[in-house]
Amino acid sequence: MTPLLPPELYDRILDFLHDDHTALAACSLICQAWLPTARYHRFHTTSITWPSCSSFRGILTASPDLGRFITTLEICNAHPSSRGWQGDRDTFTFFEHLPVVQDLKLARLTVQEPLHDALTEHFRSVKRLTLCRCKYAADTQAFLASFPLLEELSIDHVRYAWPESDGAASPLPLRVLRILELAGDSRSMLEWLLSTSGSKLDTLEFRIREPEDALQLNLILNSIGCSIKYLEVSISAWWDLDFTLAGLSLEPCTALRSFVLHFMSLQMCVRGNQSLIWAISLLGQLYSFHLETITLDIMVDNMLDLRALDSECAVRALSPARFVDLRAFDWEGLELILTQPQFERLREFEMDGEGDAQLLDVSIRERCSELHARQILHYKPVQLRDSLDI
Template sequence: MEASSNDTRLFNELIDIVIDHLHDDKASLAACSLVSRTWRNSGQFHLLESVTLLGVTSEKGLGLDAFLASVAQSPRIGHYVRELRVHGEGSWFGKYTPTELRALSLGPTHIRALVQLPALRRLFLFDLLWNSHRDGPEGLALIRGPAARRGLQKLVVQHVTSARFQDPGQIHDGIYAQDALDILSFFSAVDTFYFGTPRFEVDGCESPLLAPTDIVPHLRFPLPLHIGSLIADPDALDNARSSLAYDVLDHVCLSDGLHTFRAKIKPGDIGAVSHFVSTRAQSIRHYQLDMSAYIALARLGARETFSSLCLSSCTNLETFELHTPWYPPEHLWQYILVALASLPETVRRIHVCVYLTSTLPDCLADACAGLIAPDLAYMTRFPQLATLEFALRHPHGNDAAYPYRFQKCKRMIEEVVPAELKRGVLKVEPCDCLLTPALEPVCLSVLKPSKPLY
C-alpha cells in the first residue's frame, strides 16, 4: 500500500514536470487540462497565471464581469491568477448614453471583488472608465468605509478616465483627482506604481480650470500608500492638470520608502515635483527624469531647474538618468552639465540620453558660454562612480548627417572627461530608444475556460 502511494506521488510529480515544460503553450495546456482533475489543476496553474480581459462588459463574455462571475462559481480558479489586465476601448465621449456608460464603467464593487483572487500580485488597468458612484451607496461604502486594503507588486493605472467627464461642467472641479483617489483607497502597498493621468477629450468647455491649490483641500484622500517605485507620466498637454497629479501623489505616497522615482515632467510641473522630491530625497536611490517635453530652458534656466528638482538633496542617490529635450539646442549642453554638477558624490551610475541637434557647438566651452565650467574633473572624487554613459540620439532617426554628428559630439564629450574616467567608466554610444517609462507588451490572448474544466 505504501509503495502504491509513492508511485502515485511520483506520477503526479512527473505530470507537473511535463506541464511546467508546456508553460507557454496555451493550446497544449488547455488540452492537458481535460485529461483528469490532477492534469486540470496543474494546467490551470499556468493557464490562469496571467489573464487579459477586454473591458468590463463584453458581448463575447471576455470582460471583467463575466470573469468574476466564473470565479464566484468556481472559487478554485481564483487562486491561480497572479496577473490581471483589463483593457478598455480608450475613447468614450459622445458614444454612449448614461445607462450604457454605467454598464461599461469600472466601479468599487469590481475592485473589491478582486479579493476572490488571493494570489493576485499585478494589476493593469488600461483605457477604462471609472465611476465611483456606479454601484450607489453600496459602492461608496466600500470606498469610504474601513474596507480591507491589499498590497500588490505592480499597479498600472493608465488612461483610466472618470466616467463623470461625460458632463463637461464637472471636469474643472477635481472630479478626476477624486476618482483616481477612490481607486487607490483599495490598496495599502504597491512595490511599483505606474500613474498615467487620463486623456481629456472634452471640447468646447469654457469654464476656467481651478488651480491645484483650490482643488486639493476639497479632496478625500485615502490612507497613504507604501510605494517603492513610482513612475509618473502626467498629461503632457496641460500644465495645471499635470501639476495637480503630482500634488495628489504627494498626499498619497508615504514620505519614506520611495526608492525609485521616474517622471516625465514639464516646466509647469517643477513646483509640484520639487515639493514631492524634497520630502522623500533621503530615501530615493534611483532618480530618472524624462524631460523631453521641457522646451522652455531659456525662460527658466538650467540652474533654477535642477536646484528645484532637488538633485543635490538626494544624498543616498545611486542611479541618475536624464532624457534631454532637443529644443532649444543652444542651451542643451549647459543644461546637461548643470544637471551633472548637481549630483551628490554617492552616485554610482549616470546615464544621459542626448538628442543630437542640427546645430552642435564646436566645443562644450562655447556651448556653456562661461556660465558653467565644461569640465567633469570633479567626478574623479565620486568614490563609487562605475558608469558614465552618454546615449546619443537623433530626433528624426538615423538620417545621413547622423554619423557625422555622432562623432563630433563624442569628441566633445571626451574632451571634458578626465583620462582616468575615460578609461574606466565613460561610454558614448548611439541610442534609438527612449527613457519614457514603457509598459509590458499587451497580450491579446484571453483565457475562456471550456465547461469540462468545471
C-alpha cells in the same frame, strides 16, 4: 550535424524579450521548443477589455479556483472615450475570485463609484498599481489608500478630482513612485502621498513636459529627496527650458546611487543647440557621494530620419542622437563636473546613442584626457525607435 543549444540557454535568451510582444509572437511560430517560454512572457499579464468581461466573468464563476493563478491583471478599454466598465456593483462581483492579484493596471478607464467600490473591496493584495490614461470620477484619495500592501505607484495621464480637505484616509509608505503626467490638484495629491512615504520611498521616476511639472518634482525632492537612491527624469523641451527648469534643483538627493536623464530636444545635436546646456546644468546639480552610475539619453531632430515623409503633415519624429553628432556635446563641461569629489565613486557614465561610437571616443580622448582616462565612459548603441512626435 547542427549543434543544439541546451534548452535552458534558449529560455534565458527568450527572457531578454520579455517586453517585446512582437518578437515573442515570432519566436512562438519559429520553434516549438520556444513556445512555452514565449507564451509565459507573452501572456504574463491577464488583460480584460469590456467586450470580453462577460465571458471572463462566466469562466471565473464556473471555475473560481482559476482566479488564484492570476497575479498580474490589466483592466482596460480599447480607447479612452469608450464607455465600458460602467455597470452596477453586480457587474464586478467576479473580482472576488481574484484574491492574489499583486500587479494591477487600469488603462483608458473612466472610474465611477460601482467600479471604484469593487476595486477597493476585492484587490487588497495589490503591491504594484498603474493608472494609465484614466479619468477617476470617484474618491481618488480613498482609492489610493485602500491597498494595504501597496509599494509601487505609477501615474500616467490621469485626470482626477481631489477632496478640498484630506479625509480620514492615510497614504501608505511607497517604495517606488512614477509620475508621468498629472491633471488635477497635483500639489495636494503629492503632499498627501509624501506625508508618510518619506522614510521608505527610494525610487522616483518623473517626466517634465511643462513648467508645472518641474514645480511638482521640486516639491517632491525638497520633501523626501534625501531618501531617494534611484532617480530617473525625462525632460521634453517643448517649452523654454530657461523658464521651465529655472527653479529645479537636484541637490537634495544626497543619497542618490543611480541617475538617469532622458533629454528630448526639438533641435538637432549641434553646438548651437542651447537646450543641451541644461543637460550639463542638471548633472552639475548632483551632489551625492554615493553615486555609482549615470545614464544620459538624448533624443533630437535627426535630419537623416525620413519618417516624416510618410506623414501627411510632415511631422518630425525625434530620434536617438547619433554618436558622431554627440561630439558637439559639451564634454569639457562634463569633465569639470565629474572630476569633483562627490563623483569619486562613479563607476559608469553611460551615453546612449545611435551608430558607431569610435569617432566620439577619439574626440573625447583628445579633448578630455582626464575624463577618458578614468575609463568610466560606456557607449550604449540604441536602435531607431518610435518616439514622441513634435
